[in-house]
Amino acid sequence: MEVKTFKGGAHIPHYKSYTEDKPITRLSSPKEVIIPLLQHMGAPCEPLVKVGDKVKIGQKIGESEELFSAPVHASVSGTVTAIEPRTVPTGDKDDCIVIEADDGPQEFEMKQVRDPETVTVEEYRECVREGGLVGMGGAALPTHVQTSPRQPVDTLLLNGAECEPFLTCDHRLMVEKAEELIKGAELKMKSIGASKTLIGIEVNKPDAIEAINKIIEGRDDMEVVPLAVKYPQGFKSHMIKAATDRDVPRGARSAELGCIVRNVGTTVAAYEATIYDKPLIERIITVSGPRVTKPGNYIIKIGTPLAHVLKECGVEELEGHKVVNGGPMTGLAQVDLNAPVVKNTTGVLVLPPEMIPEEGFTDCVRCGKCVERCPVYLYPNHISTFSEAYLLEEAEEWDIMDCIECGICAYSCVANRPIVQMIKKAKQKIQKKHKAKQ
Amino acid sequence: MTQPQLASTPAPHLKADMRISTAMRDVMIALLPISLMAIYFYRGYALLLIAVCLVTAAVTEVIFRKLLQKPISLNDGSALLTGLFVALLYSATTVWWTAAIATFIGIGIGKELMGGLGWNRFNPALFGYVTVFLLAPFLPFLNVDYTPWEVGVVSQATPLVMMHQGMEMPAWWELFVGFQGSGAMAELSPLSLLLGAAYLFYRKHIYWQTPLSILATVFVLTLLFGENPLMHLITGGLILGAFYMATDWVTSPITGKGKVIFGVSIGLLIVLFRLGLPPTEGVAFSILIMNAFVPLIEKLTKHPSFSEPKQASAL
Numbered sequence: 238m239e240v241k242t243f244k245g246g247a248h249i250p251h252y253k254s255y256t257e258d259k260p261i262t263r264l265s266s267p268k269e270v271i272i273p274l275l276q277h278m279g280a281p282c283e284p285l286v287k288v289g290d291k292v293k294i295g296q297k298i299g300e301s302e303e304l305f306s307a308p309v310h311a312s313v314s315g316t317v318t319a320i321e322p323r324t325v326p327t328g329d330k331d332d333c334i335v336i337e338a339d340d341g342p343q344e345f346e347m348k349q350v351r352d353p354e355t356v357t358v359e360e361y362r363e364c365v366r367e368g369g370l371v372g373m374g375g376a377a378l379p380t381h382v383q384t385s386p387r388q389p390v391d392t393l394l395l396n397g398a399e400c401e402p403f404l405t406c407d408h409r410l411m412v413e414k415a416e417e418l419i420k421g422a423e424l425k426m427k428s429i430g431a432s433k434t435l436i437g438i439e440v441n442k443p444d445a446i447e448a449i450n451k452i453i454e455g456r457d458d459m460e461v462v463p464l465a466v467k468y469p470q471g472f473k474s475h476m477i478k479a480a481t482d483r484d485v486p487r488g489a490r491s492a493e494l495g496c497i498v499r500n501v502g503t504t505v506a507a508y509e510a511t512i513y514d515k516p517l518i519e520r521i522i523t524v525s526g527p528r529v530t531k532p533g534n535y536i537i538k539i540g541t542p543l544a545h546v547l548k549e550c551g552v553e554e555l556e557g558h559k560v561v562n563g564g565p566m567t568g569l570a571q572v573d574l575n576a577p578v579v580k581n582t583t584g585v586l587v588l589p590p591e592m593i594p595e596e597g598f599t600d601c602v603r604c605g606k607c608v609e610r611c612p613v614y615l616y617p618n619h620i621s622t623f624s625e626a627y628l629l630e631e632a633e634e635w636d637i638m639d640c641i642e643c644g645i646c647a648y649s650c651v652a653n654r655p656i657v658q659m660i661k662k663a664k665q666k667i668q669k670k671h672k673a674k675q
Numbered sequence: 676m677t678q679p680q681l682a683s684t685p686a687p688h689l690k691a692d693m694r695i696s697t698a699m700r701d702v703m704i705a706l707l708p709i710s711l712m713a714i715y716f717y718r719g720y721a722l723l724l725i726a727v728c729l730v731t732a733a734v735t736e737v738i739f740r741k742l743l744q745k746p747i748s749l750n751d752g753s754a755l756l757t758g759l760f761v762a763l764l765y766s767a768t769t770v771w772w773t774a775a776i777a778t779f780i781g782i783g784i785g786k787e788l789m790g791g792l793g794w795n796r797f798n799p800a801l802f803g804y805v806t807v808f809l810l811a812p813f814l815p816f817l818n819v820d821y822t823p824w825e826v827g828v829v830s831q832a833t834p835l836v837m838m839h840q841g842m843e844m845p846a847w848w849e850l851f852v853g854f855q856g857s858g859a860m861a862e863l864s865p866l867s868l869l870l871g872a873a874y875l876f877y878r879k880h881i882y883w884q885t886p887l888s889i890l891a892t893v894f895v896l897t898l899l900f901g902e903n904p905l906m907h908l909i910t911g912g913l914i915l916g917a918f919y920m921a922t923d924w925v926t927s928p929i930t931g932k933g934k935v936i937f938g939v940s941i942g943l944l945i946v947l948f949r950l951g952l953p954p955t956e957g958v959a960f961s962i963l964i965m966n967a968f969v970p971l972i973e974k975l976t977k978h979p980s981f982s983e984p985k986q987a988s989a990l
Contacts (some may be wrong), residue, residue: 487982555679594690600793607927644687
C-alpha cells in the first residue's frame with residue numbers, strides 16, 4: 238500500500254482510542270435548542286419565524302439573500318421562545334433562534350423523496366442549498382457555492398483524513414455509512430463534472446479504508462488514497478498536495494487546481510438532503526476526553542447546548558477543566574456551557590486540568606522545531622517574534638499571510654510561545670491595514 | 676448545571692512536552708560521561724572547577740537579571756549548562772578564578788547583556804572562554820599555575836601541540852577513550868562526548884548536519900594536507916565543538932542547508948587555524964566567527980513558502 242503525504246508536519250499523540258470503536262448512536266433530544274443565525278462563513282440569516290411561532294423539525298427558520306450564506310433549520314419541533322443574542326461557540330454573543338421542544342417525537346422522518354439514480358444536477362444543487370449544507374470538517378463554507386464551479390474540475394477529493402487528535406466522527410461515518418458516502422460522492426461528481434473521486438484517509442483507520450474499498454471494488458472512477466498519519470494532513474491544501482501532488486499556490490481556489498475537496502460528513506449530509514429532503518439539523522460529533530464516562534460518536538442536534546451533551550455523556554466534574562468545541566489543535570475553548578453545538582462542531586472534548594498546557598512563555602531560542610514542522614514551510618520563529626513586536630511589514634515579508642493556523646508551531650514550541658495566536662492577531666491587523674488602504 | 680470555572684486558553688490545546696528546561700537537562704545528562712571522566716582523572720581539581728563554574732553561572736545570571744529587572748530564569752537550566760561548558764573548556768589545573776571570570780563574562784555579557792537567552796549572537800560559554808583567553812596576556816593573574824595539592828597531575832603539552840611540533844603521539848585509541856594531560860577537561864575523552872552526543876541525537880536535540888559537515892570537512896582537508904585526519908578529529912576539542920557547541924540552538928542556523936554551510940565553514944576555519952596558526956583555540960575561534968555569520972546564512976538559505984507559486988505555473 239503506497240502511503241502518500243506532504244513534507245513537514247508532525248506526529249501528535251492520537252487520543253483516538255477513547256472513541257474509535259464506538260458505533261454511532263443518537264444522543265437524547267434536548268429540551269431547548271439554540272440555533273445561531275450565522276453558522277457558516279458568509280452572511281448571517283434573517284429569521285423567518287417570530288417568538289411564539291410553532292415550528293416543525295426540519296423547518297427552515299432562517300435564510301439570507303446573499304450567495305455566501307446557508308439557511309438554518311429547526312432541529313426540534315416546538316415553540317420559538319426567543320430570538321436574541323446568545324453565547325455561540327466563539328464566545329461572542331450572536332443572534333440565535335431559541336426553540337423549546339414539545340413532547341412529540343423529535344426524530345426526522347427519513348422518507349425517500351428522490352431516486353439517487355434519476356436525480357438531476359439541478360435538483361441536487363437546490364437541495365444542498367436549501368438543506369443549509371456547510372463544510373462540516375471545520376471550514377463551514379456554504380457547500381452550494383462549490384457545487385457549480387466555473388472551471389472544469391476533474392477530481393473530487395473526499396477528505397477522510399481526520400488528522401486532529403481525539404476526533405473519530407468521520408472515521409465512524411466512513412465505517413458505518415460507506416455506502417451513503419459513495420452514493421453522495423457520485424452525486425457530487427455529477428454536479429461538478431469530475432471524472433474521478435479520490436478518498437483520502439489516514440492509515441490509522443484501516444477499517445474505514447476496508448469498508449470503502451469493499452464498496453468501490455472494481456470501479457476505476459473511485460480510489461482510496463491511504464495517507465500518512467500526520468498533522469495537519471486533513472487541511473485542504475495539504476490534502477490536495479498529498480493526494481494529487483498538485484501545488485497549491487496562494488490565492489488559488491481548489492477548483493482552479495482541477496479538484497474540489499469535500500469532507501466525508503458533508504458528502505453524506507448532502508446525499509441525505511437530496512434523497513430524503515433532510516436539512517442539516519444534526520450531525521455526528523465525537524464527545525471525548527480521558528475522564529468522560531460515556532465517550533462516543535453521537536448524532537447530536539444542531540443547537541444542543543453543551544451542558545446537555547456533557548450531562549448525557551456522564552461528565553460531572555468540570556471545575557478547572559477545558560471544554561473544547563472542535564479538535565484539540567484548532568478547536569475553540571468554551572467559556573459558557575449554554576453555548577450550542579453548531580454545523581461544523583466536529584467534537585466536544587473535555588480536557589482535565591493536568592492536560593492543559595501552562596501559559597507562561599519566554600523568548601524564542603531558535604530550536605527550529607516550528608520551522609522543521611511547519612506544513613506551509615514558513616518561519617514561525619521569526620514571524621512570531623515580528624508579530625510580538627508589531628513589525629507587520631517584516632511579518633508579511635516572511636509570508637505570514639500564508640499561515641493556515643494549524644497550530645503545530647505552538648504545539649512544538651520549547652519556549653511555550655503562543656505562536657499561532659500571535660500570528661492570528663498580526664494577520665488581523667494586516668488585513669485591517671490593507672482594507673484601510675483600499 | 677451551574678457554570679463551573681472553565682479553562683479557556685486558546686488553541687492548540689495540546690502541547691508537546693519538550694521545553695527549554697528539558698533540553699538543557701538532557702544536554703547536562705549528555706555531559707555526564709565526560710564530567711565523570713574528568714573527575715576520575717583529576718579528582719578534586721575537576722570537582723572544584725566544575726563547582727565554581729556552576730555557582731558563578733547561577734549567581735551571575737541572578738545578578739544580571741535583577742539589574743535588568745527581568746524574571747529570574749534559573750529554572751530553564753541554561754545558565755548552569757553554560758557554567759558546566761566553561762568548566763569543561765579548561766584544563767583541570769586552571770586556577771579557579773580564571774574559569775569563574777570566564778563564566779561571569781559568558782553569562783553576564785555574552786548572554787544577558789545581549790538580550791538574554793535567545794538573543795545572544797555568540798555561544799556564551801565560548802564567548803567567556805575566548806574573552807579571557809584574549810585578556811590573559813595583559814592580566815597575569817589569569818595565568819597562575821594552580822596546584823595546591825598533589826594528585827599526580829602532569830603538566831605537559833596537549834596532543835594538538837605535540838602533533839604540531841612533530842612529537843611522538845600517544846596511541847589513537849588511548850586519546851579516543853581517555854588520555855590524561857589532554858589539555859581541556861572536555862578533550863580528555865572523545866568517546867565519552869560521543870556517548871552523550873548519541874543521547875542528544877536520540878532525543879532529537881541536535882541534528883547530523885552540523886557535526887557531520889564539520890568532521891567531514893576537517894577530515895578531508897587534513898587528509899589533503901598530508902596530516903593524520905583521524906588524529907585531528909579527536910584532538911583540540913573538535914568533538915566538543917562539533918557536537919555540543921556548534922549545535923547550540925540559539926547560535927546556529929535553523930535549516931538543514933544552513934547547518935551544512937555553517938558546519939563546512941567551521942571545518943574550513945578550524946583547519947586554517949590548525950595548519951596555519953599556533954594550534955590552540957582553533958575550534959573556539961572558528962565557531963565564534965561563524966556564530967556571527969548565522970543571520971547571513973539564514974537569509975541565504977531561506978526556503979520558499981508552501982504557497983509560493985512555482986515558476987512553471989506562473990507562465
